[in-house]
Amino acid sequence: MDKVYRVAIIGTGRMGGLIEDELSVNQFSSPYGHFSAYQHIQQTEVVAVANRGSDRLQRFAKRFGIANTYLDYQQMIEKEKPDIVSITTPSFARSKPIIFAAEHGVKGIYAEKGLCASLEEADRISMACRQNSIAFNWGAMRRHHNGFIRLREAIQNGEIGQLRYAIMYAQTDLIKHHPHTLDLVSMLLGDPQPVWVEGQLVESQGTRSAPDYDVQQHAFLPPEGEETADPMVDFFRVGYAHSGEQETHTEGIFLPVAGRFDIDVHGTEGTAMAWDNGGTFRIRRGHRKTDEIEGKVIKPTGESPTVCTIRDIIREIETGQRTSGNIDVTMQSVEVQFGLAHSHLQGGKRIPLPVSDRRLYIPGG
Secondary structure, eight states: OOOOEEEEEEOOSTTTTGGGGGSOTTOTTOSOSHHHHHHHOTTEEEEEEEOSSHHHHHHHHHHHTOOOEESOHHHHHHHHOOSEEEEOSOGGGSHHHHHHHHHTTOOEEEEOSSOOSSHHHHHHHHHHHHHTTOEEEESOGGGGOHHHHHHHHHHHTTTTOSEEEEEEEOOOBTTTTHHHHHHHHHHHTTSOEEEEEEEEEOSOBTTBOOOEEETTTTEEEOOTTOSOOOOBEEEEEEEEEEOSSSOEEEEEEEEOOTTOOEEEEEESSEEEEEETTTTEEEEEEEOTTTOOEEEEEEOOOSSOHHHHHHHHHHHHHHHOOOOTTOHHHHHHHHHHHHHHHHHHHTTTOOEESSOSOOOOBOOOO
């Protein structure tokens, strides 16, 4: 009989599980929330949940029929001794529970994105995960989506020739949601090392108050009455270095287009495309000698990305094979996030990565 892994969830909001009530039953991404995904997997059992506020904790417990609840996640981890912990708190409140879980016997961690509020925090998270051999994934779930995985395989197999650049179309905030775009571009390009970033944040956000940067605190400050400060992002670019027999370079170009989540990866012989937030996957390849155009459509199959993310963690626990979104891969996207903020503060200047200044604080959602 397969081992059943004990799971604890920290954070009882949308991604903890309540998002399930917003989705279509027939949607490919279901189950989407952490709790429902663990329910789907026979090898996992949620034994306890924790939240800093009692109202949302009780709402979650009632919705999913959970009796074992905690207001103190440290007490929960010490008492319940879970094998896997999901951390779905806001980004600014994520580093401490990740580090505590890593240092108190947990084998696997599934953390939502963004990872944390500064590169100093990210460094401490990375060290805790490495020193304690944690099987880690974060919530950039397209990495675990069958359609994007097969698109990456087609790119790696040379179906669009030699890689040149990726164009990402999405308008969103820096810390909470741009991990989706950064991780996806990195994944489809083969997870090369990001070596520079340049771009701008949005200083005027219409009816929404933009967070102010405070020089003395070296931090973006939440608007009055809010607890998060997550600036919207304008146009930016990222340069990547691919190691191998001969080092090559590619580029990610990020365009802030409202209402879209589309990506085109261009090579010397064609383009790999994922449009409509994973609704359409295509390969388009041209032949220079005949001017013929070849097209291929990819239809995703299998389980939801959240379920696959968890199975990836279990696989590392059981076999030692590192997760697709391990902490080293995650750190590459986190470096770009904070590098972009530094670029903005320096008038769009190109910032070499990794970032030398680790102190900049951005309390995202």
